[in-house]
Amino acid sequence: MLVALCGGVGAARMLSGLVRVMPPEEITAIVNVGDDMVLHGLHISPDLDTVTYTLAGLDNQETGWGVAGESWNAMDELGRLGGEDWFRLGDRDLATHLFRTGRLRRGETLSEVTADIAERRGIGVRLLPVSDEPVRTRVTLAERTSLGPPGTEVDFQDYFVRLQHNVAVSGVRFEGADTARPAPGVLDALESAEQIVVCPSNPVVSIGPLLAVPGLRETLVAARQRTVAVSPIVAGAALKGPADRLMAELGTESSVVGVARLYSRWVGTLVIDTADRQHIAGVEAEGMRCVVASTVMSSPERASQLARLVIDVVA
C-alpha cells in the first residue's frame, strides 16, 4: 500500500503516473482541504476536484483546473447579474459542487461524499480529505490590494484566484487545524503504508495544511524512512503557482535545499530534478537522502517514469 500526500495539479499528475505503474486500489491519496471554500452557498474542494477530474480523465489540460469541454453559462449569467464571478465555476464543474453540498447538508461527511464521488467517477484510488472538519488556509498580505491595506488577512482563494497570487505574503495560517481531527482512515493509512509519497505540491499551502492537522506530523515523523518527496521546486522556481515566492517570503530559500529544510524532519528522501544536481550536497546536509531524476511530468510517460522511480526509491 502506498499513501500520497496531495495538493492539486502537481499531485494529480503524480497520481496519474502512479496509477499507470501500480494497482490504483493500492493507493490512498490524502488530500489538502485548506483551499476549500463556501461560495454562493456551495462547498468547493478544489484539490479534491483536481485530483478526481484528473484520475477520471475529465481534467481540462489547457487551464490546469476544472473540467475539459467546459461551458460557462452560469458564470456568464452571474456576471450579467453583477454577481461575484471571479472564481470561475464551469457548468459541468458546478454539478460536483451541487452534489457535494447537497450531501453535506444531509449530514454526510466530506470523506463519505468524496469516496462516493470517486466511486461514481470510476476512480480506483482511495481519496481521503485530510479532515472532515474545516481547515482553512488564511493568508496575510504584505502589500495593499483591492482587499485592504498591508496586513490584511484573506481567504486562500482570495489570494490565489482573486488576486492571482500576484501579491507578497507575510504570513499563512490554517484556521481550524488545531482542533480538526484527521478524517477516518488517514492515520491508519499512514501508519500501515509501505511507502509514503509527498507529491510535488506547494510545501507551504498544500502540504502545510496536512501537517497542521493534529496527529499527522507525529505519524509522519515515525514513518520518515518510508517517505519520499518529489521537490515542487525545480531550478529555484515552482513549475506552477506561487510556491517559490511563498517559500521566500516566509523565510525559506526557494530551492530544493529550502524544500529539504521544510521536509527533513519527516521525509527521508527527496527527489530533485536533474536541473538541481548541484544541490545534492545541500540536500544531504539537511539529513535527507537525495535522488536526482527527471521530475517534470510533461507527458503521461514522464509521469509514469517518475512514479516508477519514486516507488523504487523507497522499496
Added chain:
Amino acid sequence: MLVALCGGVGAARMLSGLVRVMPPEEITAIVNVGDDMVLHGLHISPDLDTVTYTLAGLDNQETGWGVAGESWNAMDELGRLGGEDWFRLGDRDLATHLFRTGRLRRGETLSEVTADIAERRGIGVRLLPVSDEPVRTRVTLAERTSLGPPGTEVDFQDYFVRLQHNVAVSGVRFEGADTARPAPGVLDALESAEQIVVCPSNPVVSIGPLLAVPGLRETLVAARQRTVAVSPIVAGAALKGPADRLMAELGTESSVVGVARLYSRWVGTLVIDTADRQHIAGVEAEGMRCVVASTVMSSPERASQLARLVIDVVA
C-alpha cells in the same frame, strides 16, 4: 398604488399585463414563498424567479418556467454523476440561485436580495416576498407513491415537480407560517393600496401561504372593498397546474363558485371568465360582486386588456 398577490406563472402574466397599462413603479407584488426550497445547498424561490424572469423578458415561454435560451450542462453532468436531477436547474437559472444564496449567507434578508435582483434585472415593479422567514408548503399525499405510503407528507416541490402533481392530496399546511413575520413593507403596502389584485394563482398553494402569514388575513379583510381577484379556475379547470384537483380534494368545488367560497371573506370582487357566466348568481350568493371578462391571458394584448379591466373594476 396597486398591490398584486402573486404565485408564479398566472401572476407573472397578470403583472406583465399590469405594467403595460400603468407605471410599474406604482405596483407592489407580494409573492408566495411556500414553494421555496433549499436544494444542493441553494435557496430556490420559484415564484419570485418566475415573476422576475417574466417581467425582465427572460422567461421561457415554451416551458412556462425558467429562462429562455437555457442550457442544461450542469444538470446533465449531475445526472451523469447520479445526483438528484429531478428539479431541473438550467445553467443560466443557476446564476440566480447562486447569487441569492451567497447574499443570504452573508446575512441579507430574502426581501433585500429580491429587491436587488429586481433592480439588476431592470424591473420597475416592487417585489416583496411575503415573508423573509421560511414558510414551506407541505403536502400530505393520499396515495402510495415512490416517496412513501398514503399519508406521507412531502415538500411542495416533491409533490409538484418530482411527482408531477400526479397524485391525490389529503392535506396541505404551511410550515413556519404561524411564526413568520410579514416582510418589511408587506402590511404597509396592503394598508395603503388603492387596489389589491389577487392574481389568477392557485388559491390553495399560492395564495394560501400568503394568508397564512400572521397579519395578512386581517389586513386583507379590512381592505376587502378595494380587492379584486381573477379566478384561476375557468370552466371548472385550472389553466395550469393542480389548482382544480387540489380544491376538490380539499373539499371545495373546482369552479368559480368554489373560488368565491375561498375568497369571499376578504375579496370584494371576483372576475370570472365568459365561459363561466352561468355561475354569476352562484358567485354573488357568496357575497361577492361578480364581473365577467375574457380572463385567459393567451397574448400580451389579452393580458393588458384584463389588467385594464381589473384596475377599472375597483376604481
